[in-house]
Amino acid sequence: MTDPGHTAIGTAPRRSLIDTLEIDVRLLGMLMAFAAVAVVFTIWTGGTFVGPRNVFNIAVQTVPVGIMACGMVFVIVARHIDLSVGSMLAMCSAVLAMGQTTWLPTMFGTSYGNPAILAATVVIGLTFGTLMGAVTGWLVGYQKIPSFIVTLGGLFVWRNVNWFTTNGQSVSLTDPNLLMFGGTEGVLGASASWVLGLVASGLAVWGIIASRRNKLRHGFMVKPVWAEAMMAGLIVGAILLFVGWLSRYPVPPAKLKRLFEARGEVMPEGYTAMHGLPISVLILIAVAVVMTVVARKTTFGRYIFAMGGNPDATDLAGINTRALTVKIFALMGFLCALAALVAQARLQSHGNDIGMLEELRVIAAAVIGGTALAGGVGTIYGAILGALIMQSLQSGMAMVGVDTPFQNIVVGLVLIIAVWVDILYRKRLGLSK
C-alpha cells in the first residue's frame, strides 16, 4: 500500500504569508470582492456609502437573506435545493402576524401588544416553520421525490396558503416588542454594544488559544505564534471596527424626544444617543456562529458534508440519511421562520409579497459564497459574505441612482461571474478538470 510518488506535502522552507496564516484563499477572494464593491461605491457616493447610517442599513437589510442562506448551505451541501424558502418565509410571517394580532388575542381575550402573546406567537411561528421544513424533508428523504420538485411545489403552495391565511390583506404590526427584531427600533445603544464587542473579541481570542492547545496536545504542527496573534488581531479589529462604526450612528433627536415622552419624561437639553448594534444583526451573528459550530464540530454537520460527498458511502457507514434529510429541511424551515420574524419586524407589517423571490437571493448568496451545487462543499461565513456582497451592490447602486431593473441585471451577472471565477480558480489549482 505504499505510494512513494504521492507523499510530498511536507513543509516548504519558505511559505507565503497567506499559507502561514492558513487563510482560505476563497474567503480572501470574497473579502477582496466585498472590499472592491465598498471602495467603488464609497468613491462614487463621496463617502456616504461607508457612513455609519448606510453600514447600519446594509447590515439590517442583509439579515433575513443571511439567516436563510445559512440553512441553504446545509441543504445544497447535502445535494438538495430549497426553492420554497421565500414562500415559507411568507407563510411563517402570516402565521406570526395573524397569531399575534388576531388568533391568540381572540383566544385568550387579550389585546394586541401583550408580551406573553408575542412570546407564544414566536414559539408557534418557529415550530410551524420547522414542521413545514420537516414535511419537505420527509417527502424528499423518505418518499424520494427530488427536492427540486417538492420545493418548487412548495413555492406555489405556501405562497398561496399564506394568501388564504390573511385573506390577501396586509397586516399592520405595531407592537414595540416585535419591532425590536427589526432594525432601528431594536438597538443596543453604544455602551452595551461596546461591552458585547469586547466580550466577543475575548471569546474569539480564547477560541484561537483553545484550538491551538488542542492541536499541540496531539503533537500537530501549529502556526507560528505571530501568525496566530495576527489572525486574532484581524478578527478583534474587525469586530471592534464594526461595533465602533455603528456606535457612531445617532438616533434622530425627534425620535429620542418621542421615546422620552412615551415614558412620561422630558428629554434633557443636548441629549444624544447612538444606535449601536441592531438586535437583528445579533440574531444573524448568533445563527452564523451556531451553524458554523454545527457544520464543523458536530456529527450532524459532519454527516451532512459526508452525504454531499458520497450519499451511498454515508448510508453504508450506518448513517440514517433519510432522517438526516428531514433534519436538514426542518432546520431550513426553522430559519425561514426566524427570517420571517425579522423581516416583518423591519417592514412593520405582513404583506402578501413578503419574501417574494427571496429564494433566488438566498441561493445566490450561498453560491456566491462558494457553496457548490454539486454538494459536499460550502461554508456559512461564505454564504453570509455572499448575502452581504449582494446587498451592498444593491444598496450602492440605489444610492447612485441606478434603476431597479439594472440593479437586478448586475446582481444576476455577479452571480454568474462569481461561479465562473471559482471554476477558473479550481481549474488552475487542479482541484477539478
Next chain:
Amino acid sequence: MINRTVNRTGTPLVEMRDISISFGGIKAVDHVSIDLYPGEVVGLLGHNGAGKSTLIKCLSGAYQKDAGHILINGQEVEISNPRDARAQNIETIYQTLALADNLDAASNLFLGREIKRNGIVDDAKMEAEARKIMGRLNPNFRKFNVPVSALSGGQRQSVAIARAVYFNAKILIMDEPTAALGPHETQMVAELIQELKAQGLGIFLIEHDIHNVMKLCDRASVMKNGQLVGTVNVNEVTDDDILGMIIMGKQPAKAA
C-alpha cells in the same frame, strides 16, 4: 504459500443459511448457504451478476435478505442495516471504497463512529488515531489534511482498509480489494490478509482473479446465476477445476 490448517470443528464464525433475495422478480440470490470459520479466508467467485456481491451485502447490511438465516457464532442475528452489521463486528471494504471524497482521511475513517469530547467531534484526537493506524498499514501516508479525492488509488484503498481494521473487526468482507491496485500494492494487501487471518479474523474475499484465489483463500464458494455451484477446499482442486465451476457451473470430480 499460506497456512491452510483451519480448524473447522467448532462453531462457524458466520453461517449464512438458505439466503434468498430478489429484485423485481429476478432471483439475485437463490437459496445459498455459505459459512466462514475464524482464521479462514473464503473466496466468493462467479461471473459478474452471479450474485456474490448481493449475497455479501445481506451480511454487511446494505441489502435485506428476503428469506434465510444469518448466524454469528451460532447465534441467529438480524442484520437490517449497516449499523447492525457493525454492531456484530462485521466490517466491509467495498469495491467502490465508499469514501466521502470531500472529507479528509480521519473523517472518513471515523464516519458514523466519531470520537467526541463534550458532545463535539474531536478532530485532533481522530487525526492522531488515524496517524497511528495508517502508520501501521501504510507508513508513507502523509496526506491527513486534504480531502481523500486528492489521494491516489492506493492511498484511498488504505483509508478504506484502515476503517475496517481500526474498529476490531472479527469478520471482514473484502469486495475485490486489489482490483484497482498495482502489483506492489496488491502484495501489501495479500500480506495484510495473512496478518489478519493469523489474528483469527474470518474473511470473505470477493475476487475475480483465480491466481489470487489460489494464493489467498482456504476455501472457495462459487456462484452462478444466483445459485451456489459448490464450495471447495482450494488445496484440493486446481485452478482449472474452479474455472470449470465458474464458467460451466460444474462440480469438480473431487469436491470438498
